[in-house]
Amino acid sequence: MYGVRKSLALLAFYLLVVFNLDRLLVWQGSGRPLHFFVYLLVVLALAAYLFVPDFQNKTVYWGWAIWIGGYVALRMTLDRGTPLFVGEFLFQTITEIAVIALAVLLSYETVHHLAVMEDLVEKITFGVNSSRVLEMSEAEDEIKTEMIRSRRHERPLSVMVVEPAPNALDTNLQRAVQEVQRAITRQYVLGSLARAISEEARRTDLVVRRDDAGRFIILCPETTLDGTIVLADRIRASVAERLGVPVAFGVATFPDEALSFDELLRKAENDLMNPVKNPALFYAGEPPR
Helix, strand or coil, X not given: CHHXXXXXXXXXXXXXXXXXXXXXXXXXXXXXXXXXXXXXXXXXXXXXXXXXXXXXXXXXXXXXXXXXXXXXXXXXXXXXXXCCCCCCHHHHHHXXXXXHHHHHHHHHHHHHHHHHHHHHHHHHHHHHHXXXXXXXXXXXXXXXXXXXXXXXXXXXXXXXXXXXXXXXHHHCCCCCCCCCCHHHHHHHHHHHHHXXXXXXXXXXXXXEEECCCCEXXXXXXXXXXXXXXXXXXXXXXXXXXHHCCCEXXXXXXXXXXXXXXXXXXXXXXXXXXXXXXXXXXXXXXXCCC
């Protein structure tokens, strides 16, 4: 975080100086302001590093070659009557190249630190087992396949919905993650839950993440209600050992409670919101008796 703040502060200070550099040059007695395309190149370099992945993956030397080369090309095209490194134009050329080179360097450093922070947040969120957890859009075909198999062979199947109790974030977690800013505390909890689910679920279980609700869905083929509750208890114990955070879960089974995945999911989410089964989801501290 310190590297990001430092890079952003330096970049902001640099832009403030550059866009007032003409006044400084005039005040010092230089009658030659920067060419207009220097400012254009500065803005384009910053935008390219922020929004174009190809630039983000290259070294700073590659950026210098591109943007300083672009400056030389524009200078020779739009200002043919003035030499680059002769007489009174030498100072102007050196100044403009330095301005562009510094813009590239600061843009590169800022984007690099942002990428490091994003990578850190991603690792905290999903951990080493992220390949086990799928998005809902990625899991649709597998869900349909398991539902068809269970219907065809008349075998049980369960759907479990799991999420951390939101009230526990304030009461149980602050001391454990003081170094983690509040903005990513919830992501830290979800990451620990994802790792616990990935470790406890069977190979045949399908784990799906729902970012819109901060929940995980576990599709458990060949599993009855009792077997799913055993899995839920293992996940609860694992998360409690890692963080001391309570976990809420809801379960629905095929074909006893529903015949389609959407209906199973709805039933499981209704079960999740049961205050008797999951008191930590509704009450901070001790639940009512």
